[in-house]
Amino acid sequence: MTEPANPGSGTVRRSSHFVPGANERMLEKSIATDADSLVLDLEDAVTPDNKDSARTTVAGWLADVDFGAKERVVRINPLDTPWCAADVAETMVSPPDAYLVPKVNNAAEVVELDSMIARWELEHGHPPGGVVLLVLGTETPQGLLNIGELARHDRVDALSWGAEDLSAAMGSKANRDATGAYLPVFEYARVMCLVGATAWGKQPLDTVFVDFRDDEGLAAECATSAAMGFTGKITIHPAQIDIVNAAFTPSEAEMADARELLEAFAEAEAAGLMAFAHKGQMVDVPHLTRARKIVATAEAIAARS
Known part of the structure; x- marks a missing residue:
């Protein structure tokens, strides 16, 4: 098999930036940044009481807001929650470019989500396979164990990982040591995300750097990430975007x-x-x-x- 010149679809995702669902002010600010992708978050950024209203707001953004050249991504709620099916149904009327899928445990869940999206693509007359999946592959211990198969499905375009959710799921007190380096199990998750993505010719995306005030630490982590073979990183603060973009852009x-x-x-x-x-x-x-x-x-x- 010939190796792709650029893993995945070729969509540029140096920086994939989180935008809390239903926060109009933060959406406006994010559109004005140089982020390649905007991730409209219906999961962690939204309380259970506000899931329905946030979903309706995000569906409205997809229908009415001009995102310019930015990729429009929706982070849906996990498949085993009461909200996932509704997240997909309502946002598929005017579909995003991609769904960021959290807490995936195995390849069967990817297949189930693919079937759900395909049904709405047919229902609304959208191109089959037009909405791709960005899978968060290590947010659960099962996901880490099965990460080698998570990016295999044709609809999956990128694979990322999550240290925070994984550490919470395993009961870890921390995911980094005193120097800021990942503890062994989390470095293993990072490495396996890279291997799991590139094994199937998909884009590997590095996880968030949570200390948004530490520009030097972020730049150093991005340099290591790019050297390893990651093609981009998820950001949580606008100040991180330019640093991340620079790290994943080939220099002159x-x-x-x-x-x-x-x-x-x-x-x-x-x-x-x-x-x-x-x-x-x-x-x-x-x-x-x-x-x-x-x-x-x-x-x-x-x-x-």
């Missing part, structure tokens, strides 16, 4: 190096070579794949602007 130097390497490969291939010396090191197919991804990512970001 990276772009120049990638294009130079692609030219060198074209010359080498014409000479019958796929492994050769370039700038003092041996390069071969993995380096070509990496260079192609850098160029594809940069071009997708430029096309979105």
Whole structure:
């Protein structure tokens, strides 16, 4: 199987920014940011008493608000709650681009949600498969155990993970050590999210950085995340968006190096070579794949602007 130049559909999701459901002021502020995706939250940001009204408000936003080039994502309530089916039914009248699906336990739940969405796509005459899923894969211990299969479904376009919900579910007192590094089980969840996404050619999205006042910590975590292979990160405060975008945007130097390497490969291939010396090191197919991804990512970001 040929590896995709850019995992997932190619939708740019450097920053996927949470907007509390039914908060008009925060929606207006978020639309004015450079976030690639806006996640309209019907789960944690909404109290049980306000679920119905928030859902109706978010459905109205989808129908009436101009989001510009931003991806419109709705975080629905978990499948086993009283609100999930209604979340999908009401927001599918004027559908979002994607649903962010929390607390997924196994691949069967992804299939169940796919069937639910497909029914409403047919009911309202929307294109089949037009609404994709961004799955939160480690918010439950079962989800972490089954993460290798969560991104397999065709409707899944990205896989992310959650340290806060996972630590609560397991009874952990913390998910980071005194230096700010993830404790082993949470670093494992992060790694397995990356592996689980890329195994099926889907986008891997890193989880939130909760201390929105620590710009240096966020920048350092984003640098590590991008080096690992994540393509974006979920944000919870507008001040985080520009830092996250910068970390997941190829620099001019990276772009120049990638294009130079692609030219060198074209010359080498014409000479019958796929492994050769370039700038003092041996390069071969993995380096070509990496260079192609850098160029594809940069071009997708430029096309979105």
